[in-house]
Amino acid sequence: MEVLDRVKLLQQAQLWKQGSVDSEAMWLWSLQAKAEMKVVDAAVRDALDMLCSIPEDLLISEDTEVIFDALGNPEDQTDLSCNLLWNYLDMVDTRSRRATLAQDPFYGPYCQD
Numbered sequence: 001m002e003v004l005d006r007v008k009l010l011q012q013a014q015l016w017k018q019g020s021v022d023s024e025a026m027w028l029w030s031l032q033a034k035a036e037m038k039v040v041d042a043a044v045r046d047a048l049d050m051l052c053s054i055p056e057d058l059l060i061s062e063d064t065e066v067i068f069d070a071l072g073n074p075e076d077q078t079d080l081s082c083n084l085l086w087n088y089l090d091m092v093d094t095r096s097r098r099a100t101l102a103q104d105p106f107y108g109p110y111c112q113d
Contacts, residue, residue, distance in 0.1 A: 001036070001037065001038045002037045002038070003039075003040060004037040004038065004040065004044060004048065005039075005040045005044065006040070006044055006071045009033075009047055009071065010071055012026070012029060012030075012033075013026075013047075013051075013064045017061050019061070022106070023054055023055075023059075023106055023107070024055075027051065027052070027054040027055060029051075030048055030051035030052045031052055034048055034049075041075060041078055042079075042081075042082055043070055043071055043075075043078045043081035043082055046070075046081070046086065047067045047070060047071060050067070050085055050089065051067075053089075055106065055107060055109075056110055057089055057092065057094070058092065058097040058098065058107060059092070060097070060101075063088070066085060066088040067085070069084060070082075070084045070085050098111040099111075
C-alpha cells in the first residue's frame, strides 16, 4: 500500500493552488488517496478528509493555505494542526460561496438550499 505523507499531500495541494488541477480533479484525487493510501499521521488524515469534502464544504483552491499551515507544523504539534484544519471549516463563509459558485458546473449542485 502506498503511503501518503505530508510531502505528497502538499505537492498535490500545490498543484491545485497553482491551477494545474481543478477542484473536481483534486476532489477525485483525494477520494482515491483515501481509499488506496495509508496516511502517516492524524494531520495528513484530517487534511485529506478536508479535501474529500471539497464540493460539500465549498472549498476552493485558496483554502489550501490552511493545509500548508497545518502540515507545516512539526509532527509533535499534530493536535494543533488537526484543530486548525477543523476550526477553519467553521470560518468558511458558505453563504457567500454559494452565491459565487452557484453557476459553476462542479460546485453548482452543492449550492442549492
